[in-house]
Amino acid sequence: MNIAVVVYSESGNTRRVAERVxxxxxxxxxxxxxxxxxxGTGRRELVDEPSVEGYDMICLGAPVHxxxxxKPMKLFLRSIQALHGRTVAYFVTQGQPVAALGGTQAMRTLKRMIATxxxxxxxxxxxxVNRKQSEHEVQRIVDTIEASAG
Ligand SMILES: Cc1cc2nc3c(=O)[nH]c(=O)nc-3n(C[C@H](O)[C@H](O)[C@H](O)COP(=O)(O)O)c2cc1C
Structure with a gap:
């Protein structure tokens, strides 16, 4: 498959997971x-909006803010008109130890934006990222994406 991995990362946590993927x-x-x-300045706009036309599958990774x-991942998704039934796998990284402090909400938003x-x-x-179990979480993400790529 021809796969695009689209990432936003400031301090490297999301990038590290994306590199494993x-x-x-x-x-x-x-x-x-x-x-x-x-x-650009203040995360308000993207320097460019990469095209994901022509890829069989897309993986998205972003931090919780x-x-x-x-916001940059939301801006990117807003720039996409249609995903034409393609699989879009998505993950987030967060600093807080509890998913309810951003991760759950972020995942819900990504799901909705992909589906619409x-x-x-x-x-x-x-x-x-700050939990001991984070390595297991990374492995699960990598396994899930591998499985959905077939
Ligand atoms: C401006 C800002 C806001 C953040 N807000 C949250 C938050 O609401 N909940 C949380 O769990 N982590 C929060 N974090 C921590 C990041 O989600 C976490 O460090 C993430 O892994 C950063 O990814 P990156 O290294 O790819 O940029 C915030 C970080 C920044 C810089």
Missing amino acids: RSRLLEKDHTVQYLELQT HLAVA RAGVPVRAGIVR
């Missing part, structure tokens, strides 16, 4: 394009 997909002989969203998915653009949302998971 990318490595696994490459091991399984998928073609992977890694796209990192860049913002202020109890919600980070006629994508097929696949929940890959939440990484709570």
Whole structure:
């Protein structure tokens, strides 16, 4: 499969998870394009809006900011007109130890934004970066994305 991994990351946590996803997909002989969203000042606008036309599957990774998915990922999804029934796997990373402090809400928003653009949302998971169990959470995300890539 030809897969786009689209990531927003400021301090590297989400990027690290996305790199694990990318490595696994490459091991399984998928073609992977890694796209990192860049913002202007104050996260209010994207420097560019990468196109995801032509990919068979899309993976999205973003941090939680202020109890919600980070705004640049929302801006990116808003720039997409239609996902044409393609699978879109998504994950978030958060600093707080409890999913209710942002992760759950962020995942809900991503699911809704993917579904309203006629994508097929696949929940890959939440990484709570400061917990001991975070490595298991990362592994689950990587496994889920690998499985949905087939
Ligand atoms: C502006 C800002 C707001 C944040 N708000 C939350 C939050 O509401 N809940 C939470 O669990 N973590 C919050 N965090 C922590 C980040 O979600 C966490 O560190 C994440 O892994 C950062 O990802 P990154 O390293 O890819 O940028 C916040 C971080 C920043 C910079």
